[in-house]
């Protein structure tokens with residue numbers, strides 16, 4: 456069978472695509488908590504479940520090392536994501552998080568961490584419904600344990616633990632096609648250090664282009680051009696929350712951020728997330744906002760370079776400054792911070808600036824999924840207001 460596991464799950468099935476008789480919303484009703492399986496699913500005998508305490512430096516380090524060696528690689532095995540320990544601790548401990556949703560699999564004898572999957576709670580709005588969901592991420596099975604059907608067991612276990620907290624929906628992304636994407640996005644890349652990207656083999660010199668001509672093509676001013684452009688501070692949380700909630704209301708699927716969420720997800724955190732805003736010099740009103748997160752990648756099989764420093768566009772709101780100018784200022788500060796590349800998905804209004812700011816389309820796609828929630832028709836990326844880490 457094509458998807459032996461996913462065809463058993465309450466997700467949109469390929470055979471249902473286009474069936475307009477199916478209503479939008481939950482696919483299955485909640486189960487009474489007394490009927491949720493109280494004990495963990497069975498693992499193959501050499502392995503055991505382990506709840507990972509991400510407040511523990513040692514455990515954080517084990518998770519970091521597992522992911523550094525076994526997490527997502529691009530199709531050409533040129534890069535592998537290398538989420539930092541600080542990033543993982545931040546990404547997994549938002550307001551209201553559950554430690555029990557940070558799930559590891561260890562070898563019983565050696566106690567070695569060999570697999571991982573996580574959930575964090577989030578309020579996600581789908582059209583007019585705000586739904587409590589789990590955002591599932593960092594699913595990883597050690598390279599030596601692949602293709603043993605471990606992933607379905609891990610997915611069922613995180614599902615069980617989410618159900619125990621009376622949450623029945625989830626959101627997740629993947630580079631692979633599963634039943635059934637709610638939308639499919641394209642990655643775009645803006646070179647900040649074109650020489651390095653050419654040296655590692657990601658980019659190629661354009662026809663009739665010299666290296667110095669290419670460096671000049673991607674050159675940026677030394678500092679942002681927008682008057683009042685500054686780093687976000689704690690005192691800005693209420694205004695940024697208002698700005699962001701209003702902006703995100705236009706999208707079909709978007710997070711329902713409150714001030715605590717904004718303080719966690721968008722306040723600058725060194726080497727993890729950067730956020731800037733425009734405070735009008737005249738009125739002191741906060742009119743615009745931009746942010747990006749730091750996700751390095753290991754460069755596989757290159758003698759000269761070991762790490763790619765990549766910035767990923769996060770949430771951006773332009774109400775007075777043109778979005779093009781705001782994002783160019785984001786590129787300028789990312790270059791100042793020595794990032795090699797600035798990546799963005801074609802979600803929200805990003806399409807309006809990608810080509811003009813010299814982003815090039817990537818060859819990877821990112822599929823978005825909802826678990827136990829049917830969307831009537833597939834969304835356009837521009838209808839999506841959700842960025843998962």
Ligand SMILES: CCCCCCCCCCCCCC(=O)CSCCNC(=O)CCNC(=O)[C@H](O)C(C)(C)COP(=O)(O)OP(=O)(O)OC[C@H]1O[C@@H](n2cnc3c(N)ncnc32)[C@H](O)[C@@H]1OP(=O)(O)O
Pocket residue numbers: 457458459460461462525526527528589591592593594595596597600601602603604605606607610613614617618622623624625626627628629630631633826827
């Ligand atoms: C109400 C709460 C609900 C919460 C849960 C919601 C759902 C959350 C879902 C998770 C969201 C994660 C989001 C996330 O973390 C972001 S996507 C990143 C996923 N991780 C990686 O790509 C890291 C490198 N790869 C690996 O570690 C392994 O290849 C993994 C572990 C990916 C699969 O391990 P394996 O050794 O290669 O494979 P088997 O164990 O033999 O299992 C094969 C089965 O797994 C299905 N598969 C493969 N990749 C998948 C993926 N990325 N999502 C979902 N399913 C995936 C595959 O279709 C097949 O099922 P099928 O036979 O039906 O086709």
Ligand SMILES: CCOC(=O)c1cnc2ccc(OC)cc2c1SCCC#N
Pocket residue numbers: 527528529530534535536630642643644652657751752763765796798799817819
């Ligand atoms: C230079 C442009 O490519 C990347 O930044 C990059 C870096 N590391 C990865 C690790 C795993 C990986 O697996 C899909 C992709 C990358 C990519 S391209 C897609 C992410 C973006 N933007």
